Amino acid sequence: MAAKVQYDAVEVGQELPSADYQVRRVNLVMYAGASGDLNPIHWNERFAKQVGLPDVIAHGMFTMAQAGRYVTDWAGDPGAVVDYGVRFSAMVVVPDDDQGATITVSGVVEEKLEDKRVVIALTARSGDAKVLSRARAVVQLA
Template identity: 85%
Template sequence: MSAAVRYDEVEAGQEIPAVDYNVRRLNLVMYAGASGDFNQIHWNERFAKMVGLPDVIAHGMFTMAQAGRFVTDWAGDPGAVVDFGVRFSSMVVVPDDDQGATVTVSGVVEEKLEDKKVVIGLTARSGDARVLSKARAVVQLT
């Protein structure tokens, strides 16, 4: 865990550098076990293509979790996030190769609130697609 970000060290408009999260099919199988979501579109290429998808796709909640990880890593405290929400806007297609897929998450401090809270606007992309929209987190800083 990184050092906690302090409220007086951030300003509205401040960018939070992007972080790449690699996604391989093994990650999806592990997530399925943890979440209980064993829908075949997340691990079975033949089934995913049969239902019209380009390939296996990551769970939406797995993708959201990477954005949450980005925020908690930045804040330096997993308990700092007091509100978090996204909309799913595109799929993360995960090919069966050594590279898998990459989800790139970046952020910007949109607003400083009272009580040492900040609003973080998030952007998450995979390839050319924006995979999360309206992604926001309210973070309690020290």
């Protein structure tokens, strides 16, 4: 894990380096088992296409979790996120190949609050689609 980010080292407007998260079908099957969301649109290509989807899609909460992971990795502390919310704006389509899909997450420091907290505005994309909107995390820094 990276060293904990210090509040005094962060400035409003600071861009955080982006990170890519690979998503393969096996990740969705594991997430389905862990979350209890066994909807076949997340693992069965035939079913997903029967209901009008282009292919299997990632769980929205799985996508949200990748952006949350991005924040905790940046902060250097898995317990640093004190508030977090997103809106789901597009699907992450996960083809059945060795590449799967990629979720690219980036962030910018939007605001510095009292008590060594910062607001991070997040952007998450898969392909050409912005998959999360209004994504914000309040992070407790060292």
